[in-house]
Amino acid sequence: MRLSDAPTFSTKPASNSNRKPLLLILLIILADILLFDRDPGLNLFLFTNLVTVGLLICSRRRLSIPRILAFVSFSLILSVPLVETASWMGIAVSLLGLSCVSLGTAGLIPRQWSHLPLGLLRLFLEASMRPFRHSSYRWLQRSQKPSSQTVWHHLRGWIVPLGFAAGFLALFAMANPLIDKTLRSIDLTFLSQLFSVWRVGFWLLVAAFLSLLLRPRLKRLPTRRNKIAANFPALEEGVFGRAALLRSLVVFNALFAVETLLDLAYLWGGANLPDGISHAEYTHRGAYPLMITALLAAAFVLVAMRRNGPGDKSALLRGLVHLWIAQNIMLCLSSILRLDLYVEVYSLTELRVAAGIWMGLVAVGLFLILLRILLRRSNEWLIAFTSAALVITLYAAALIDLPAFIARFNVAHSREISGSGIPLDANYLAALGPASIPALDTYLVSLPADTTVRRIREELVWRHFEHSHDWRSWTYRVERLDAYLNKMQLLQDEAETKKTDG
Template structure:
């Protein structure tokens, strides 16, 4: 008999097994790069590895040019992690991986306005994706998990393991090198892999990675036929009707005009305020409440200019809405000027930086609302455009060392250096972390010699910050551009010489009471 007739056909290589192998490899890589190490370049490297795993395990492998483009996009999205690890950088990294996964599975929408719903539908299924795949696998006939199958599987391994142990012991008795190697095995190291925190890290990594390797979207909720057929339109005299909106917009424009006029006179024009009030106090009183006012106004505009509403048929209402939006934009700009005046008088903080960025985003949102009305665009476009502006601001902010920027600003505008403003707040400066060390060095180099107490306090804080920075992990996995820049600054000859000189002055000069 021909042997070709009795040999079975070779088992085909299944794509599912490739994804499982990629999952195990990526979990092992995450354990090597991330677990037990400070975040740094290790997060960036792991994100690139996951991107490559997604491309290799795709049902339809992309072309080399498309693959290179997707990897480049992921590198660009994860670049903030190279500057410094942060929640913002991690969010951009995960968003980049989600984009690569959607493109590889041909689930990426063609329109920009449809991106937010697709990302939300993808994010909702990430925690359950691995469990669904396991249940689907076990539900396949012939793979149902039972006590009998588990016992049978364990029984199949008993004899191979026992015989292998016997062979190893015999080889160890016959080969002293093998015996020494076996005795040198540290089983305590192997027990480290049974750490519950480590196992939990593996599970969390596997859940996220598997969702990227096997992307799915949450099913859309079924829309009722009645919801598509009927639309409630307020009557003319209803709270959101023509008459009510017309009166509301006229009254709102009048109220806002008073505030706008006061800002133009006192804030922009610099007119003298009453004796008991300074420009800094005037600025501080309105910096934050006016942003809440602009947000409330934006919500009202969206309701007033809804599709099919009175704004579509009344030129007067549209004109009042346009005027009101313009006043709200000016209100946001006034709030930013108020914040600037307050910062000049009372120094800069992280909260005030965030407030300034938020004011700018609100102003951009108001302009986008105006464009939506003028161009007759959809609310979906408005949401996508606002998200795009938010993503752009957050991405740029992820590369900025705000503690260093704040410290340098406060040093230059401090009373000791600029002869104006407030004295430098050392307590707040020290809370910003080691990034403020270059600003402290600038402060020490510009500080007048007679301010011995200030110099000693700055030197004490600098010493503590340098010590904290030196205790930061120095492994290659934790490397970032920010720490590398600070190391370069501390190791610069000019910095070392200035530090030695400051230490000598600190010990030579007596401390004034």
């Protein structure tokens, strides 16, 4: 992960220490202008990248031009979902990008990218514990020392001039009625709004967040490898010994084989179920418990196939593990099929979309575990690739308009449109928000007399126009919906004009 180190920009330590407090104040002012009391939107994207620029300016290390461009590009790419819409997934991905840039500018990025998840974990652990430390008190003690590198040294030079200037101004107001009238005409009520409790609290939260990024630290993890290694022989001879692992894998494969055969027969093959059990019940009851089963199986595999353990040394145990992982992957695919069949009957919801994504991630994780065993990689390699799959999934989900997709799916598969399934749940589409307006229009084209859906559509339009149209709250998703509504209004006006002329 190293880039070229030439040419470089160098900063002196003294100027850098003075630059951070000034930049912190500037970023707090920008956060107040962009974020405070504003709907989230483009402002989050702008502030994220402004923080990135600030981190690069205050870097304690010499940064080359390629490295600077890499950090800026990385931040821009990970914050793109915030341009689409301000979702929690986009915010999480952009915060991940800021954390990586913070580590990079401080020289804490590991040389091997597979160690990056552990580095981020240490950064988050240290950040969560820092407010409970006494660093602020020690910083206050240092600031009282006569040092040219402290903020106090620069501020105390203004005490005498400002104090005497205030006194002279008061005397001049007493002696000159023009000055007194001018001072009395100044309206200071805006200060009550500027220094409101919520605003000051917002400043403090932003300052705390920025201070963690400007001064990143990694938590030192305790090393107990010798103690754990000493306990491994006893552990291997007991719960996770070769005999225990062999028996466990034989029993587990037999149990999973029963479930796999049942799914192949009734779920994939379409065989008739016994009396009293419907396909809907069969598909619905198995989706979520099977995911928990797969997660427990993954945890067992990681313990059983630890480095230099009995499972790593025995070809028979490795073969049984491979078979069990394959059955777990089949289990995940069956869970996805169960969910798909259930959605076809009972429509789509955000929770069911999340469940489908989660099932896919579990299947990918199991496949990566299998690769880790076959390629004899470390657990750090496994964690790195699993984390990358999770980040890619969050990034893609942040760019997709899931409420609009769900609304279109439910309208297309409703009984009124497709002739099968369940009736359209218009109230749920209303809960999805204005993103479901195009889907409702499609529904109204086929059933224009449905007054309930038309009323919900009008309420969603009003809700959309009530959304703040300030430039700081702009998103591409809202812009697309604005363009769609304007187009539909023009078509409606043209239709009424033709009807009137006719």
